[in-house]
Amino acid sequence: MPLTGTTNEQKIWNYLIAKGLSPCGAAGLMGNIQAESGFSSTNLQNTYEKKLGYTDATYTAAVDNGSYTNFIHDGAGYGLCQWTFWSLKQALLAYAKSAGRSVGDLEMQLDYLLESLAGYKGLLDLLKTTDTVKAASDAVLLNYERPADQGETAKAKRAGFGQAIYDKYAKKQEGSANKMPSYTNSPLVTVTMLSPNRSSPRNHALDTITIHCFVGQVTAKRGCEVFLPTSRQASCNYVVGKDGDIGLCTEEKDRSWCTSSSENDNRAVTIEVASDTVEPYAVTDKAYAALLNLVTDICRRNGIKKLVWSTNKNERMKHLNGCNMTVHRDYANKSCPGTYLYERHGAIAAEVNKRLGASGGSTPAGKDTLYRVRKTWADAGSQIGAYTLLDNAKRSADAHPGYSVFDENGKAIYPVAAFSPYTVRISIRDLYIRSGPGKGYASRGFISPGIYTIVEESPGTGSSTGWGKLKSGAGWVSLDYCTRV
Ligand SMILES: [Zn+2]
Incomplete structure (x- = not known):
């Protein structure tokens, strides 16, 4: 059954997606198939048509009816992937026979392809999970197809084919279940008023919580309204109002403009909480309770298993030791989230983790990290001090030759030994x-x-x-x- 290229292209795409390949994985694999056979499952390697005296159709028919007997050993590339090596052609022929199909049957070849891909460790998994076409295309070229020409030009050509396929079939679904994780919004929302001040979609997986103080005892509705004018050039994902109502200002799939840091807001859910207008920017009990509910819900829906807070700015900003709570004051000259909420970050993490059923980590939430100065971690008796500020601990170690600064886990972090490759x-x-x-x-x-x-x-x-x-x-x-x- 000779099929035209376009028809096969759509069929192959549907088949691979149905088999669980990611859109990028399917497109990368298809870029290779296009380069090999132009999506024709009966394609006989062009140089062999003259040599053997067959066309695609007559060769296929002759193999099927048994009049041509050298299919396995003739060295001619055949089918979707231009299978050439004798053991692969032998397996393909056996597969077709056992399925009762023509050796040129598209669906049979796809079944065979998927089964043979599973024999390459890691390759099929990659095609099911990758979010870049080039990675998929290169992996298929280097591990599976292994054509004579594996240079950068050949790689780029195949990846280019794959990208065009991706653009054609997957682009329109971007932002849904394909390229990015599928995002939802909190069911706790009582008012939705989406701000135009956002970047869509976010470019990083959502894995961080950033809590702000609104500086004003507003309702959720009023809070959202403030971010409606484009002239405002600011927004947040959620507003928690003074009465405990919750407003959706920017959907979770999108990046809000909230924390003076694109990098932070691309990975964080930002929450503005109604607060007093002066230090310590206290929030109402109702707002605090609603905040705990909201943060717990966000963690649950986004697979954040545990909140980790740190009183160390460097740890927060660099997400060290699993830290996944950040604060506005680290990115701009602001007191946000205000003393009241800042001091409760540890307690917020502890309460949310209790609700999530998360166990405590190496840095207990709400407790200051202590930097201990000792000769060795094991020699606790040599300790000459424990400091919440790393700089102070370093100063102490500098003043006492032979002493080092250890973190909570007993890892020596200062002075740092010279690194040898x-x-x-x-x-x-x-x-x-x-x-x-x-x-x-x-x-x-x-x-x-x-x-x-x-x-x-x-x-x-x-x-x-x-x-x-x-x-x-x-x-x-x-x-x-x-x-x-
Ligand atoms: Zn802020």
Whole structure:
């Protein structure tokens, strides 16, 4: 059944999406198929048509009816992926026979393709989860298709095909379940009044809470109204009113303009809470109770399992040690969220975590981090001080040769030992190179398995070991997948 390219293109897209590939994964795979066969499942490698004296159709028919017997060993590329190697053609033919289909049948070839992809460790998983077409396209080219030409031009050509397919089929669905996670808004909202002051959609997964003081005892409705004029150039995601009502000002899928930091607002839900207009910018009991309900709901719906607060600005701004609560005063010369709410951040985290059923972490919520100055962590008796301010701890260590500053986990953080580069082995084929130390940085494709030199480290968050900078300058890799050699 000869099918035209366009028809097959749509069918292949539908098939791959139905099989659970992400839109970028499907598009990246399809860019390769397009380069190989132009989506024709009966495509016989052009140079072999003359050599063998067949067309796509007569070759397919001759294989099907058994009059041509050298299908497996003739070395001719065939089908969607131009399968060439004898073992692959043998498997394809056997697959067609067992399915009772023509060797050129589109759906049979897709079934065969998916099954054979599963044999490449990590590749199918990548195609189901990736959010970049280039990563998917390169992975298929390097691991599965392995054409003679694997240069940058060939990669770019295939990724270009894939991007066009993505633009055609997936773009219109962007912002829904595909490219970005699907976002919802809080069911606790009592008034919705969307501000035009926003960036849509947010460009980072929602993983942070930023609580502000409104500086005015307003209702949620009045609070939202303030952000309606475009001249205001500001907004927030939610307003908690003095009576405990909750206003939706910017949907969670979008970035609000609230914290004087694009980076922060792209990953945070920002909440303005009605407050007094003077220090300590106190909020009503009703507003505080509603805030706890709202934050708990936001965490639940967005998979934030635990809130982590830190009284250390550096930890907050760099999201160190799992810290996922930030404050406006870190990004601008403001007292926001005001003394009243700032001092309650630890208590807010503790209460929300109790409701979420989260266990306490290494930095108990609401408690100051202490920097201890000792000879060694084990030698608690040598402690000459414990400080809430790291600078003070450093000063103390400087004044006492042989002493170091330890964090809550007993990790020596000052003075920092000179870093010496080391080598690691990377064995997996689907480890991303990132432009910076974290998953949030752009991917630069996969690193080939082999031995590499790490010249700099960056701490990880949560259970992550951290990130290592490659000596080549190519970027950073997760040390979770590196073994020291
Ligand atoms: Zn603020």
